[in-house]
Amino acid sequence: MFSIWGLIYKELKKHRLKKNFRSRQILLSFDDGPDSIYTSRLLDLLKQKEVKAVFFVVAEKAARHPSVIARMKIEGHRIEYHSSDHRKIFYLGPKAAKKYIENGLHLLHAQGISASYFRPPWGMLTPFYFHAVKKAGLKLCFWSCMAQDWRARSKATEIKDRLLRRTIDGGFVCLHDSGEDTGGAPGAPARMLDALSGYIDSRRACGYEFITFEEAEERGLLS
Numbered sequence: 001m002f003s004i005w006g007l008i009y010k011e012l013k014k015h016r017l018k019k020n021f022r023s024r025q026i027l028l029s030f031d032d033g034p035d036s037i038y039t040s041r042l043l044d045l046l047k048q049k050e051v052k053a054v055f056f057v058v059a060e061k062a063a064r065h066p067s068v069i070a071r072m073k074i075e076g077h078r079i080e081y082h083s084s085d086h087r088k089i090f091y092l093g094p095k096a097a098k099k100y101i102e103n104g105l106h107l108l109h110a111q112g113i114s115a116s117y118f119r120p121p122w123g124m125l126t127p128f129y130f131h132a133v134k135k136a137g138l139k140l141c142f143w144s145c146m147a148q149d150w151r152a153r154s155k156a157t158e159i160k161d162r163l164l165r166r167t168i169d170g171g172f173v174c175l176h177d178s179g180e181d182t183g184g185a186p187g188a189p190a191r192m193l194d195a196l197s198g199y200i201d202s203r204r205a206c207g208y209e210f211i212t213f214e215e216a217e218e219r220g221l222l223s
């Protein structure tokens with residue numbers, strides 16, 4: 001069941017975020033990890049650039065990589081919820097959707113993560129899924145800008161150019177730190193990391209501010 005309702009909801013929210021994130025404020029978010037190779041490299045880069053991000057993690061992967069999760073916490077990044085195992089959920093009925101959301105939350109709790117926000121894989125929602133997310137006390141969180149960094153044919157220079165073009169006023173950027181089991185191409189995060197390093201330097205040189213998830217919340221940018 002493809003949900004037109006979910007698609008409309010997502011686009012409305014993205015449009016809202018785009019308006020909120022004007023004034024040259026940028027928040028970086030990373031979906032689909034933690035990854036056994038790339039998330040540690042990404043954390044190295046963020047540390048070097050002194051940028052804090054929000055990670056929308058896949059709960060089963062978080063359970064497999066507790067040391068990476070611990071490092072995210074120690075280094076001051078925010079961790080939120082991006083489903084149990086990143087499957088497509090169109091076929092789930094109300095009970096199964098509720099169970100699916102709760103299973104992932106239990107895995108995150110076992111890692112000491114209390115998620116408040118949920119970003120659905122591919123931004124896709126059905127009314128059952130929407131209801132289950134709300135019932136679990138989670139807020140939905142989309143993005144204002146992507147850069148097709150998950151594609152096999154995206155070069156680092158193309159990803160960087162897309163980011164620069166699409167955050168000319170600022171933005172809530174969604175990138176991907178895993179190429180495993182999520183729809184992203186194998187090796188794609190290596191090109192994302194190349195692009196990101198140059199992107200942060202370029203934006204900083206022009207006076208843009210990289211804000212934290214908590215600052216975005218405080219400034220009312222997420223709602």
Ligand SMILES: [Zn+2]
Nearest residue numbers: 031032121122
């Ligand atoms: Zn995803």
